[in-house]
Amino acid sequence: MTTSFGQSTVLGYPRIGAHREWKKAVEAYWAGTLDATGLEDLAAGLRAEVWRTLRDARLDAIPSNTFSYYDHMLDTAVAVGAVPRRFARLGLGQLDTYFAMARGVDAAPALELTKWFDTNYHYLVPEIDPDTVFAADPAKALSEYAQARDLGITTRPVLVGPATFLLLAKGEDPFARLDDLVDTYARILTTLADAGVAWVQLDEPAYVADRTTAEIDGLRHAYRRLGELPHRPRIFVATYFGDLGDALPALLDTPVEAIGLDLVAGAGNLRRLAAAGPLRGKTVVAGLVDGRNIWRTDLRAAVAAGATVAGLADHVAVSTSCSLLHVPVDLSAETHLDPELSTRLAFARQKVDEVVLLGRALRDGTTSLPAPLPPAPPAWRHDDVRGRLAALRPTDRHRGDYAERAARQQERLGLPDLPTTTIGSFPQTAELRRARAAHRAGTLDDAGYTQRMRAEVEQVIRLQERLGLDVLVHGEPERNDMVQYFGEQLDGFAATTHGWVQSYGSRCVRPPIIHGDVARPVPMTVAWSTYAQSLTDRPVKGMLTGPVTILAWSFVRTDQPLADTADQVALALRDECRDLEAAGIRIIQVDEPALRETLPLRRADQKAYLEWAVGAFRLATSGVADDTQIHTHLCYSEFGEVITAIDALDADVTSIEASRSKMEILDDLAAIGYRRGVGPGVWDIHSPRVPPHHEVVDALRRAVAAVPARRLWVNPDCGLKTRTYPEVEASLRHLVAAAAEVRAS
Numbered sequence: 171m172t173t174s175f176g177q178s179t180v181l182g183y184p185r186i187g188a189h190r191e192w193k194k195a196v197e198a199y200w201a202g203t204l205d206a207t208g209l210e211d212l213a214a215g216l217r218a219e220v221w222r223t224l225r226d227a228r229l230d231a232i233p234s235n236t237f238s239y240y241d242h243m244l245d246t247a248v249a250v251g252a253v254p255r256r257f258a259r260l261g262l263g264q265l266d267t268y269f270a271m272a273r274g275v276d277a278a279p280a281l282e283l284t285k286w287f288d289t290n291y292h293y294l295v296p297e298i299d300p301d302t303v304f305a306a307d308p309a310k311a312l313s314e315y316a317q318a319r320d321l322g323i324t325t326r327p328v329l330v331g332p333a334t335f336l337l338l339a340k341g342e343d344p345f346a347r348l349d350d351l352v353d354t355y356a357r358i359l360t361t362l363a364d365a366g367v368a369w370v371q372l373d374e375p376a377y378v379a380d381r382t383t384a385e386i387d388g389l390r391h392a393y394r395r396l397g398e399l400p401h402r403p404r405i406f407v408a409t410y411f412g413d414l415g416d417a418l419p420a421l422l423d424t425p426v427e428a429i430g431l432d433l434v435a436g437a438g439n440l441r442r443l444a445a446a447g448p449l450r451g452k453t454v455v456a457g458l459v460d461g462r463n464i465w466r467t468d469l470r471a472a473v474a475a476g477a478t479v480a481g482l483a484d485h486v487a488v489s490t491s492c493s494l495l496h497v498p499v500d501l502s503a504e505t506h507l508d509p510e511l512s513t514r515l516a517f518a519r520q521k522v523d524e525v526v527l528l529g530r531a532l533r534d535g536t537t538s539l540p541a542p543l544p545p546a547p548p549a550w551r552h553d554d555v556r557g558r559l560a561a562l563r564p565t566d567r568h569r570g571d572y573a574e575r576a577a578r579q580q581e582r583l584g585l586p587d588l589p590t591t592t593i594g595s596f597p598q599t600a601e602l603r604r605a606r607a608a609h610r611a612g613t614l615d616d617a618g619y620t621q622r623m624r625a626e627v628e629q630v631i632r633l634q635e636r637l638g639l640d641v642l643v644h645g646e647p648e649r650n651d652m653v654q655y656f657g658e659q660l661d662g663f664a665a666t667t668h669g670w671v672q673s674y675g676s677r678c679v680r681p682p683i684i685h686g687d688v689a690r691p692v693p694m695t696v697a698w699s700t701y702a703q704s705l706t707d708r709p710v711k712g713m714l715t716g717p718v719t720i721l722a723w724s725f726v727r728t729d730q731p732l733a734d735t736a737d738q739v740a741l742a743l744r745d746e747c748r749d750l751e752a753a754g755i756r757i758i759q760v761d762e763p764a765l766r767e768t769l770p771l772r773r774a775d776q777k778a779y780l781e782w783a784v785g786a787f788r789l790a791t792s793g794v795a796d797d798t799q800i801h802t803h804l805c806y807s808e809f810g811e812v813i814t815a816i817d818a819l820d821a822d823v824t825s826i827e828a829s830r831s832k833m834e835i836l837d838d839l840a841a842i843g844y845r846r847g848v849g850p851g852v853w854d855i856h857s858p859r860v861p862p863h864h865e866v867v868d869a870l871r872r873a874v875a876a877v878p879a880r881r882l883w884v885n886p887d888c889g890l891k892t893r894t895y896p897e898v899e900a901s902l903r904h905l906v907a908a909a910a911e912v913r914a915s
């Protein structure tokens with residue numbers, strides 16, 4: 171068959187460049203120091219580099235249109251003409267319209283940014299309404315295909331599929347527009363076929379979450395229609411991040427030529443495939459290499475799984491479980507990692523080799539596979555931590571009765587109703603960043619650095635006293651990042667030097683790697699918190715990142731259950747809480763902004779997750795006395811779905827992002843009988859806008875109507891590290907004044 175899929179492929183590849191070239195270029199374009207031609211040249215160079223890399227690695231089937239100027243959902247929105255009127259009307263050129271949708275301009279706020287499934291990547295949410303006019307605009311896919319062809323490389327253009335596109339969109343019943351959108355995809359496919367495209371990849375990951383019968387019927391219907399097109403490329407429907415469930419038989423019931431299944435995160439896919447009986451005329455693209463984590467694949471196990479798939483379908487190809495977008499580019503850039511660790515790792519480039527090897531092994535059955543890894547080095551094991559874990563009892567996750575605790579805390583703290591506070595960080599000024607860079611480079615010694623940071627803490631304390639806040643923070647000037655900071659101080663973690671992963675747009679993160687047992691050699695935050703507390707009589711909150719968030723924003727070992735790793739982190743935090751308490755800190759905040767984002771996509775898996783997630787938080791926070799007040803902080807998500815888990819955390823006070831959703835969370839909390847302290851955010855810190863006094867008063871009045879004043883806290887939505895001092899001072903002044911006004915009324 172000339173149009174065979176091939177033996178090996180990847181579903182996508184990092185697009186930021188080996189040295190974050192893309193980030194630098196696109197930011198230069200936004201700053202006006204690089205023009206559009208310069209930007210496009212750089213993009214073309216990065217694309218060519220990826221395709222050549224994949225070809226030279228002898229990957230059979232190479233994707234294109236996986237490059238993006240900002241985000242692949244946004245690219246798909248443009249490809250189907252879903253450009254909201256507020257942007258079209260700006261009269262900007264194509265590229266600037268695109269960036270306006272991504273980043274917003276004065277006259278037109280950006281599309282909403284939200285989490286891509288349960289990953290740490292964020293996509294732009296398309297806006298689809300009954301009057302959205304779709305129009306096929308496959309220019310980007312066509313030009314990438316042509317660019318690769320001119321380099322002698324045949325590629326498979328990738329688009330988000332129509333059903334997932336609508337399921338992830340917002341507006342008035344977007345999914346009702348499926349038939350219209352399929353018309354547009356039909357036009358796109360025909361155009362691609364005219365250009366000589368043999369295969370196209372349409373991504374439908376939305377079907378690994380629970381879907382209604384109507385949504386599954388929609389999927390079947392859409393691909394039947396696309397499948398019946400007289401003139402089209404062969405269609406590969408890719409799914410990832412979990413089990414397809416009932417959507418698998420629906421998809422098999424269409425004329426599409428290939429189906430991609432995640433066999434790493436979707437353990438049930440294999441069973442489902444077997445139940446469907448032999449698949450004639452279909453290629454199964456087996457996602458055997460984990461696209462979301464950085465460990466080397468157990469190739470023997472993968473070959474065995476691949477062989478099982480081969481017994482069920484006409485043809486099997488090997489792939490990554492999802493796009494490699496979610497892992498760093500190339501392990502060979504990491505020259506400072508412990509060799510014991512680096513031999514166990516595979517980044518995107520190394521995963522391509524694994525896929526190629528597996529593809530050959532499955533075809534020939536003879537390829538010799540590299541030896542499996544020896545067991546982890548003994549130095550990664552902490553028997554004391556393991557012993558503590560084994561000895562844990564349920565009471566280790568329990569504190570005294572909440573009402574009693576609250577009374578004792580109030581006695582000790584003597585706070586007014588509606589106490590005012592902030593979430594932890596104060597602005598990370600250019601000067602602070604410079605000091606950190608100088609410290610890293612060795613031009614500022616430890617003593618000089620500490621002195622600089624202490625001076626910052628003192629200023630932050632004085633500012634808060636001047637503003638009249640009730641509960642102070644030290645401002646977190648010493649923290650580069652709320653996870654990395656702890657990773658650098660805990661055993662069992664490793665940091666990479668180039669392990670960047672795109673989070674959204676030009677923003678990249680460098681997640682630490684948790685490879686061994688987690689232990690805390692020495693206290694991590696006590697010196698900073700006690701220094702801050704020594705400067706003031708008002709309570710200063712200790713500030714820690716919770717176990718769930720630390721795991722969510724790291725690459726985590728897979729050789730033991732996540733729950734165990736979470737508990738190990740929790741034990742380290744528990745010791746830190748105790749040390750803070752012993753040093754005189756009366757309030758400790760343990761941030762869990764990622765609690766919602768790692769919630770499993772299928773409801774059936776959520777209970778088990780919440781059990782260990784809540785358990786780990788409680789383990790971390792229940793070692794302190796009743797009169798020590800534990801706060802937690804949640805943000806970046808809608809928390810409605812995990813509302814009972816928030817209560818189960820058993821924190822004394824929860825601060826939670828609420829200003830954009832107009833305090834809805836308070837109703838949700840009231841509905842479950844939540845009776846602890848709560849601080850709904852009254853200042854949207856994601857925007858440079860200073861909330862006017864009356865707006866904060868309004869928000870607080872709404873809040874007081876839902877929660878008794880004695881349990882209500884007044885705080886911003888999140889930390890202030892991305893804001894400037896003038897914004898912070900003005901906004902906090904309004905916050906404190908508004909609290910006083912509402913208190914008095």
Ligand code: GLN
Pocket residue numbers: 593594595646652713761763803804805888889890891
């Ligand atoms: N304490 C952290 C800060 O204020 C919390 C950040 C977060 O929730 N993302 O920066």
Ligand code: ZN
Pocket residue numbers: 593763803804805806887888889
């Ligand atoms: Zn936050």
